[in-house]
Amino acid sequence: MTFPLSQRARRVRLSPIAAAGQRAAALAGAGRDVLALTAGEPEFDTPEAIKQAAVAALARGETRYTPTAGTAALRRAIANRYAREPGLAVTPAEVFVSNGGKQVIYSAFAATLDAGDEVLLPAPYWPSFPDIVRINDGSPVIVPCDERSGFKLDAARLESAITPRTRWLVLNTPANPTGAVYGSEELAALAAVLRRHPQVLVLLDEIYEQIRFVAAGPHWLQVAPDLRERTLLVNGASKTYAMTGWRIGWGIAPAELVQAMTAIQSQVSSGASALGQAATAAALEATDQAFVVQAREAYARRAALTAQAINAIPGLRLLAPQGAFFAYVNCAGLIGKVRPDGRPLASDGDVVEWLLDSEGVAVVDGGAYGLSPYFRLSFAVADAVLEQALRRIARAVAALSSPANAADAAGTVDADALTAPLPQEAAA
Numbered sequence: 427m428t429f430p431l432s433q434r435a436r437r438v439r440l441s442p443i444a445a446a447g448q449r450a451a452a453l454a455g456a457g458r459d460v461l462a463l464t465a466g467e468p469e470f471d472t473p474e475a476i477k478q479a480a481v482a483a484l485a486r487g488e489t490r491y492t493p494t495a496g497t498a499a500l501r502r503a504i505a506n507r508y509a510r511e512p513g514l515a516v517t518p519a520e521v522f523v524s525n526g527g528k529q530v531i532y533s534a535f536a537a538t539l540d541a542g543d544e545v546l547l548p549a550p551y552w553p554s555f556p557d558i559v560r561i562n563d564g565s566p567v568i569v570p571c572d573e574r575s576g577f578k579l580d581a582a583r584l585e586s587a588i589t590p591r592t593r594w595l596v597l598n599t600p601a602n603p604t605g606a607v608y609g610s611e612e613l614a615a616l617a618a619v620l621r622r623h624p625q626v627l628v629l630l631d632e633i634y635e636q637i638r639f640v641a642a643g644p645h646w647l648q649v650a651p652d653l654r655e656r657t658l659l660v661n662g663a664s665k666t667y668a669m670t671g672w673r674i675g676w677g678i679a680p681a682e683l684v685q686a687m688t689a690i691q692s693q694v695s696s697g698a699s700a701l702g703q704a705a706t707a708a709a710l711e712a713t714d715q716a717f718v719v720q721a722r723e724a725y726a727r728r729a730a731l732t733a734q735a736i737n738a739i740p741g742l743r744l745l746a747p748q749g750a751f752f753a754y755v756n757c758a759g760l761i762g763k764v765r766p767d768g769r770p771l772a773s774d775g776d777v778v779e780w781l782l783d784s785e786g787v788a789v790v791d792g793g794a795y796g797l798s799p800y801f802r803l804s805f806a807v808a809d810a811v812l813e814q815a816l817r818r819i820a821r822a823v824a825a826l827s828s829p830a831n832a833a834d835a836a837g838t839v840d841a842d843a844l845t846a847p848l849p850q851e852a853a854a
């Protein structure tokens with residue numbers, strides 16, 4: 427007998443990113459030499475001062491339930507952070523703290539979606555968005571945004587996607603999986619459309635805001651302050667402070683929405699962990715933000731390295747990421763190529779499988795993000811791992827042949843020349 431799951435449960439999949447990570451871990455567990463570039467997770471450890479703040483909170487006995495929407499100290503620290511940067515007046519009553527940005531998004535959709543309500547998701551998108559919409563009975567409406575538009579939504583596409591059932595537009599900048607960053611003119615153009623459609627709320631996911639390699643323009647709420655009454659900002663500690671396991675995220679929204687999300691959270695988790703909140707408050711209030719700057723520099727360096735190496739591989743192309751820690755690699759040029767075992771690559775899923783089979787490089791196929799043929803590679807890994815992975819990708823591609831002349835095509839790609847700037851892989 428199959429277990430009697432609800433319709434809701436059957437609408438939802440295990441996160442494809444988690445699934446790809448599990449496959450890589452299983453192979454590694456079986457003794458394969460695997461380089462996993464699947465997770466959206468800083469490889470850095472949480473800075474020591476933040477850990478010590480949690481230890482101090484523990485010593486003070488902060489081991490109990492906290493107020494459901496978050497401790498007064500953390501909500502104040504978040505409001506203060508937004509006052510400093512980007513310079514927005516936020517009151518603690520407009521702040522909602524949860525178990526990661528993911529649960530902020532969940533709570534917001536639970537609080538606002540009725541069956542059939544539409545949520546606009548520019549593609550490529552972070553795969554959790556459509557599934558969290560589905561859990562909450564909503565209908566994800568995918569709006570394709572191709573590479574020519576820098577993977578960004580524009581006014582015309584937004585206008586034509588809006589219907590009377592549209593409840594939310596989701597924007598993610600810097601974006602997962604493309605690293606695209608919206609400029610203020612692009613935001614202004616979207617705001618102009620939204621003003622004509624007062625039923626549409628805006629979820630601006632800015633969880634990668636501190637990981638940006640281009641100058642920060644004005645914030646969405648500075649470009650369109652009049653849309654504040656229908657905007658939810660989503661942010662958190664995971665990416666900025668290398669605190670993924672602490673599970674602290676927050677939303678900034680009109681107090682009415684915060685109250686509704688708080689009521690839901692009171693029945694789901696009672697709130698976020700006391701120690702995580704104490705650590706996050708300390709992270710935000712610290713005068714020393716050197717970790718954030720150093721991490722950003724490391725990601726920027728790796729973004730450039732990745733773009734250089736990928737663009738030197740025939741058949742692959744990468745629009746250089748402007749933020750976050752992902753490369754969304756166009757692999758259209760590999761579709762139709764043939765593996766040495768005679769199997770053709772028919773999709774980005776096949777490309778991903780080939781990279782794993784041949785060289786033990788684990789990445790996630792573009793199908794998971796709503797735009798193919800691409801794969802996402804996370805460069806939130808140590809420099810040496812990234813360099814080795816890029817060399818291996820070049821080698822995996824060099825081993826493919828074209829269908830017409832399968833026998834000698836493999837020799838047409840000079841992998842060494844392509845990856846010349848990278849150090850030699852030790853265990854090649």
Ligand SMILES: Cc1ncc(COP(=O)(O)O)c(C=O)c1O
Nearest residue numbers: 466526527528552602662664675
């Ligand atoms: C675009 C985006 N939003 C939100 C999150 C949620 O992160 P967390 O729940 O750790 O705060 C992630 C994590 O991968 C993400 O990529």
